[in-house]
Amino acid sequence: MVEPRTQAADKPVRAPRGPALSCKGWRQEAALRMLMNSLDPAVAEHPEELIVSGGIGKLARDWQAFHAIVKSLQTLEEDETLLLPSGAPGPILKTNLDAPRVVVVNSMLPQDAHVAGIERPGAPSTTRMAADWMFTGPSSALPEAYETLRAAARKHFGGSLAGRLVVAGGMGGMGGAQPLAATLNGAAFLGIDADADRIKRRVKAGHCEVMVNNLDEALRILKNAVRKCAPASVGLIANASELLPEFVRRGVLPDLLTDQTPADDPFAYIPQGLTIAQAAELREKGPRVYRERALDSIATQAHAMLELKKMGAVVFEFGNGMRAQALARGVADAYEIPNFASEYLQPDLAQGRGLLTLIALSGDLGHVDELFPRLFSDSELQKWVAIARKHPSSGLPARSYWMGAAEAIQLATAINDVVARGETSAPVAVARSVRHNQNKNFPGSQPAVQIPSPGAVAQSLADSPALAALVQTARGASWVGLQATAGSNESWQQTALITVVADGKPKTAENIARLFANDFRAVISLFAPLNQNPS
Numbered sequence: 001m002v003e004p005r006t007q008a009a010d011k012p013v014r015a016p017r018g019p020a021l022s023c024k025g026w027r028q029e030a031a032l033r034m035l036m037n038s039l040d041p042a043v044a045e046h047p048e049e050l051i052v053s054g055g056i057g058k059l060a061r062d063w064q065a066f067h068a069i070v071k072s073l074q075t076l077e078e079d080e081t082l083l084l085p086s087g088a089p090g091p092i093l094k095t096n097l098d099a100p101r102v103v104v105v106n107s108m109l110p111q112d113a114h115v116a117g118i119e120r121p122g123a124p125s126t127t128r129m130a131a132d133w134m135f136t137g138p139s140s141a142l143p144e145a146y147e148t149l150r151a152a153a154r155k156h157f158g159g160s161l162a163g164r165l166v167v168a169g170g171m172g173g174m175g176g177a178q179p180l181a182a183t184l185n186g187a188a189f190l191g192i193d194a195d196a197d198r199i200k201r202r203v204k205a206g207h208c209e210v211m212v213n214n215l216d217e218a219l220r221i222l223k224n225a226v227r228k229c230a231p232a233s234v235g236l237i238a239n240a241s242e243l244l245p246e247f248v249r250r251g252v253l254p255d256l257l258t259d260q261t262p263a264d265d266p267f268a269y270i271p272q273g274l275t276i277a278q279a280a281e282l283r284e285k286g287p288r289v290y291r292e293r294a295l296d297s298i299a300t301q302a303h304a305m306l307e308l309k310k311m312g313a314v315v316f317e318f319g320n321g322m323r324a325q326a327l328a329r330g331v332a333d334a335y336e337i338p339n340f341a342s343e344y345l346q347p348d349l350a351q352g353r354g355l356l357t358l359i360a361l362s363g364d365l366g367h368v369d370e371l372f373p374r375l376f377s378d379s380e381l382q383k384w385v386a387i388a389r390k391h392p393s394s395g396l397p398a399r400s401y402w403m404g405a406a407e408a409i410q411l412a413t414a415i416n417d418v419v420a421r422g423e424t425s426a427p428v429a430v431a432r433s434v435r436h437n438q439n440k441n442f443p444g445s446q447p448a449v450q451i452p453s454p455g456a457v458a459q460s461l462a463d464s465p466a467l468a469a470l471v472q473t474a475r476g477a478s479w480v481g482l483q484a485t486a487g488s489n490e491s492w493q494q495t496a497l498i499t500v501v502a503d504g505k506p507k508t509a510e511n512i513a514r515l516f517a518n519d520f521r522a523v524i525s526l527f528a529p530l531n532q533n534p535s
Helices: 026-038 063-075 138-156 175-184 196-204 215-228 240-250 276-285 287-311 322-328 340-350 382-390 405-420 454-472 506-527
Strands: 080-085 092-094 102-106 165-169 188-193 210-212 232-237 256-259 354-360 398-403 428-439 479-488 491-502
Touching: 026 063, 026 428, 026 491, 063 080, 138 175, 138 256, 138 340, 138 354, 138 382, 138 398, 165 175, 165 240, 175 188, 175 196, 175 232, 188 196, 188 215, 188 240, 196 210, 196 232, 210 215, 215 232, 240 287, 256 287, 276 287, 287 322, 354 405, 382 398, 398 405, 405 428, 405 491, 405 506, 428 506, 454 479, 454 491, 491 506
Parallel strands: 080 102, 102 479, 165 188, 165 256, 188 232, 210 232
Antiparallel strands: 080 092, 354 398, 354 428, 428 491, 479 491
């Protein structure tokens, strides 16, 4: 149910910048600014409803809870820890200087509990929450999307997507990275979203080149780009569950097809035959009917993707739980669509490569960009400085990179040195996430792990993000978040988010080395055979 707009919701939230503190220390201040930056109208998908990215997950339970979190952070001492369960401030505990200032845990029940009140009147239900305070819009997802498409190009198309048609559903906060990720790999890209406002935001930000509302016009533009082997990106206002069956009927065959609609959350997925306004009304007045129609539409879309796969398209799921939802809805062969991580990112993940995000509390990341020629002179990482400058993040200046453990430690330590020398007016927040999916057919949805019992595989991987979060609370993290995407018992994604504030202190440099080294080792242990001891 969408929360009614209030005066508090109508007032834009924007994070302060610069050296002035409103909290009692920089770790509290960084958490406060990241919380506020996530709800900046330039960053969040629906800030008036506290919704940051895709789906209907909120950053706080309601606006009263949001303001209570802000007040708690402003009064939090340097040796205290604020507990934040389910989007509302919990107790403040006396801990110590090395403990995290904030521990966030959200949405750890699968969607079966989330919809209990709909299915069984009077039963308890939950509210979806989000724990990622380091979200910066599509720029957060760009490196992972780019690396996935690049790996797909190497595996299927000789190393380049030039002259290839790439099609994807969903252009929200995460899916909005795909147009730019595709064109950086040389592709002609078609993004499909029922919400015109999402596509408009991607075009305005420079992530997508043009928006159209007619399939024939979109295909005309993209066929020309494919013929010329020129990169191009088009956002089409349409419902993917209606459009992909049309592809099958017409024989329109993408070279590469994926999806980042919010299929994990039926209440955020737009069912067939509904406008955005009609969907919002039905979600409010008839949530059970809405959910059933959404699940039917997800199954229809999955069927169409499987048909296009049989016709020769390379098809994969981009981590949104579509296969599990479709399987539960009777699409028996849904898991013939592979998962992006197991299909394309396993080699990188096995080597401990992953996403590192930096956000400048000062409002300036120039000093960080200047580090790259010295630290990574022979590395492909240098190109991301140019990409970030051409396509800047919204809200506070941010950078996201796909890099290995040694590179992450080297960069974060150098940033801490920059702050220590006073070359920037405020610290830099540095974050790393560990994400894994739990599915009914779990071994098929993740990189293969050599362990005698498949059930032990599922249990080990399902527990790993929580274990990573628990370990990092003892290793110097500034704050830690643990959340689950409440799909269903068949589709439940957990994410651990670890942030350290590079404040220039020698102790922080030690924490950086300890945090990221152990974090990356944990990732390696998940994606490498268990009889190997990652180093």
